[in-house]
Amino acid sequence: MVLYLDTFVHFMLMLLNHWIVSTLCLNLEDPNVCSHWESYSVTVQESYPHPFDQIYYTSCTDILNWFKCTRHRISYRTAYRHGEKTMYRRKSQCCPGFYESREMCIPHCTDKCIHGRCIAPNTCQCEPGWGGPNCSSGRPEW
Numbered sequence: 482m483v484l485y486l487d488t489f490v491h492f493m494l495m496l497l498n499h500w501i502v503s504t505l506c507l508n509l510e511d512p513n514v515c516s517h518w519e520s521y522s523v524t525v526q527e528s529y530p531h532p533f534d535q536i537y538y539t540s541c542t543d544i545l546n547w548f549k550c551t552r553h554r555i556s557y558r559t560a561y562r563h564g565e566k567t568m569y570r571r572k573s574q575c576c577p578g579f580y581e582s583r584e585m586c587i588p589h590c591t592d593k594c595i596h597g598r599c600i601a602p603n604t605c606q607c608e609p610g611w612g613g614p615n616c617s618s619g620r621p622e623w
Contacts, residue, residue, distance in 0.1 A: 506584070507573040513586035515576040531560035571602045578602025590615070 507514045541550035543544050548560035579602065587599075594605035597616035607616035 497582050507575070507581065507586065508584075509571075509573050511535050511586065513576045513579045513588070514573050516571050516573045518569050520567050523568055524563055525563055525566045527564050528561050530557040532557055574576040 491596055509516055516605045535554050535556040537552050538549050538553055539555065540548055542548065575581050578589055579586040580589050581587075588601050588604070589601050590599035590605055592605075592615040593601075593609070595615055595617040596611035597607035600606045605614065605616045607613075610620055612620045619623045
């Protein structure tokens with residue numbers, strides 16, 4: 482019973498850890514957040530039937546052994562071992578063209594938007610009077 486309780490507690494701690502980690506990272510419902518499945522290993526204690534040689538005595542016609550003969554049979558007892566179990570979790574990350582900042586995915590512009598702001602991957606929104614791919618070209622005001 483203690484072993485089952487120990488295994489249950491270990492499993493619950495793994496679930497709690499997964500929940501804490503998943504709540505501290507990017508939210509899959511947010512825009513520009515992608516995900517992938519990641520495998521990881523955990524050490525588990527598992528039971529298995531372990532064979533052993535059991536000696537027992539039976540009545541027989543051997544007068545030299547006082548009519549008692551020794552016999553052997555293979556019996557099994559429960560033993561325990563540590564094993565590795567592969568688990569899977571969904572890992573969130575920013576989609577291509579975005580980077581993480583304060584638990585949000587922000588668009589990345591390879592060329593810095595000089596007089597504007599990055600509104601999508603490699604797309605600048607220029608301030609009035611500025612143009613070009615990185616908002617560095619002045620435009621005459623009409």
